[in-house]
Amino acid sequence: xxxxTTNDMKSLVLYLFFSLVLTGAARSDxxxxxxxxxxxxxxxxxxxxxxVAHYFTGEDLAMARFYNPYTGVRSEEKGSVWMYTxxxxxxxxxxxxxxxxxxxxxxxxxxxxxxxxxxxxxxLYDNLEYYRGTFELTSHTQTREWSVxxxxxxxxxxxxxxxxxxxxxxxxxxxxxxLLHSYKxxxxxxxxxxxxxxxxxxxxxxxxxxxxSGKEHGGIPWGPGYATKHACSNGPFISSLVWLHxxxxxxxxxxxxxxxxxxxRRETTRMKKSDYYLxxxxxxxxxxxxxxxxxxxxxxxxxxxxxxxxxxPYSYNSGSMLSGAxxxxxxxxxxxxxxxxxxxxxxxxxxxxxxxxxxxxxxEYTVRGFNNWFNGVLMRGYVEAYPIYGQVRQYIHTFQQNxxxxxxxxxxxxxxxxxxxxxxxxxxxxxxxxAFTFAAEYALLSDYALGKQ
Numbered sequence: 111x112x113x114x115t116t117n118d119m120k121s122l123v124l125y126l127f128f129s130l131v132l133t134g135a136a137r138s139d140x141x142x143x144x145x146x147x148x149x150x151x152x153x154x155x156x157x158x159x160x161x162v163a164h165y166f167t168g169e170d171l172a173m174a175r176f177y178n179p180y181t182g183v184r185s186e187e188k189g190s191v192w193m194y195t196x197x198x199x200x201x202x203x204x205x206x207x208x209x210x211x212x213x214x215x216x217x218x219x220x221x222x223x224x225x226x227x228x229x230x231x232x233x234l235y236d237n238l239e240y241y242r243g244t245f246e247l248t249s250h251t252q253t254r255e256w257s258v259x260x261x262x263x264x265x266x267x268x269x270x271x272x273x274x275x276x277x278x279x280x281x282x283x284x285x286x287x288x289l290l291h292s293y294k295x296x297x298x299x300x301x302x303x304x305x306x307x308x309x310x311x312x313x314x315x316x317x318x319x320x321x322x323s324g325k326e327h328g329g330i331p332w333g334p335g336y337a338t339k340h341a342c343s344n345g346p347f348i349s350s351l352v353w354l355h356x357x358x359x360x361x362x363x364x365x366x367x368x369x370x371x372x373x374x375r376r377e378t379t380r381m382k383k384s385d386y387y388l389x390x391x392x393x394x395x396x397x398x399x400x401x402x403x404x405x406x407x408x409x410x411x412x413x414x415x416x417x418x419x420x421x422x423p424y425s426y427n428s429g430s431m432l433s434g435a436x437x438x439x440x441x442x443x444x445x446x447x448x449x450x451x452x453x454x455x456x457x458x459x460x461x462x463x464x465x466x467x468x469x470x471x472x473x474e475y476t477v478r479g480f481n482n483w484f485n486g487v488l489m490r491g492y493v494e495a496y497p498i499y500g501q502v503r504q505y506i507h508t509f510q511q512n513x514x515x516x517x518x519x520x521x522x523x524x525x526x527x528x529x530x531x532x533x534x535x536x537x538x539x540x541x542x543x544x545a546f547t548f549a550a551e552y553a554l555l556s557d558y559a560l561g562k563q
Contacts, residue, residue, distance in 0.1 A: 144216070199546065425481065429488035432454050462475055
């Protein structure tokens with residue numbers, strides 16, 4: 111009896127010891143995540159503040175495309191609306207991270223900075239008007255005047271060239287995403303109204319013409335002046351459509367669905383907005399999966415007028431589809447979306463992330479051209495997938511590693527180089543959108559670190 115009691119006590123002591131060790135380890139992990147989350151957010155704000163100071167001039171926030179932190183010279187060339195939207199994206203990401211810190215009982219950074227970034231966001235949208243213009247478009251279903259955003263900045267608000275190839279649907283889609291994000295963060299109805307207006311414009315570009323079997327051809331071309339259908343003018347739209355579906359999920363508010371009916375007649379019908387937006391979210395996703403998914407599991411660049419795919423694959427085209435699958439799975443619960451987001455996560459990392467020969471233990475992503483921004487879209491997809499697919503944790507870690515290495519070794523004048531692992535080359539002119547991308551990535555990683563707790 112005594113021996114048994116002694117053994118029981120030993121077991122209890124061991125149990126309590128290991129419980130305390132494990133509890134301490136868990137608390138230690140939580141503390142490390144909290145410290146990392148705060149460090150990431152502070153770095154995000156530092157990079158954003160530096161980018162705003164170096165790339166924007168005047169009260170109208172004219173954005174230089176390039177800046178050299180070694181010479182202090184900014185380019186005369188102005189950033190396109192797509193590049194300008196990268197600044198909005200970074201501000202949104204920081205505002206979201208500040209709210210996350212407040213929700214975790216850490217309000218100091220939120221209280222100190224949320225107001226100024228909310229005001230900066232409003233200024234960015236006010237001066238987005240330099241990219242707006244008006245034109246008349248005859249589409250498959252109607253002729254209508256639209257006020258949308260052109261590729262290039264005008265010298266005065268509302269006068270940008272937007273007809274034909276002067277505007278593209280993907281630029282509107284990136285703006286829609288950020289407008290909806292801004293609405294969620296601030297509750298400002300102005301952002302929701304503009305997002306829905308641009309959504310109506312982009313859906314007007316959906317190819318609702320019918321094939322010989324009576325099926326819609328589907329897909330959204332690059333712009334009203336183009337016939338090719340691109341991954342970048344379809345995939346980025348899915349998440350926004352899902353968010354609009356969620357916004358109207360408990361509402362009977364309706365909208366007009368325009369389409370081509372039998373006999374090639376223009377038809378209209380009234381639909382609940384919640385159903386309308388979800389229908390198109392699933393249709394856009396299905397079209398891109400059918401027409402642009404490669405055998406190696408990533409997405410090609412576009413479909414030509416001959417129906418043939420063309421590449422190369424870019425990381426953002428897989429990243430936007432990953433985000434879309436995450437959002438569609440959340441609202442529909444369909445197992446296919448879960449299976450596809452898991453496979454796309456693994457296949458995209460295998461394709462785009464290569465073990466570094468330069469720095470063992472790191473992974474390199476292509477940084478030529480606009481790939482730094484493209485890679486940020488892929489990282490966001492991983493962060494959004496994490497709550498339902500923990501495998502992406504190791505993929506996200508590679509972005510944290512690369513940013514930290516670049517920040518610790520190459521930060522100069524508040525600016526990071528294009529190549530975070532190799533540093534400054536001969537050409538030290540940095541794309542403004544990359545400066546904002548790195549800030550946005552750090553903010554997303556701050557949210558991610560908090561979410562692991």
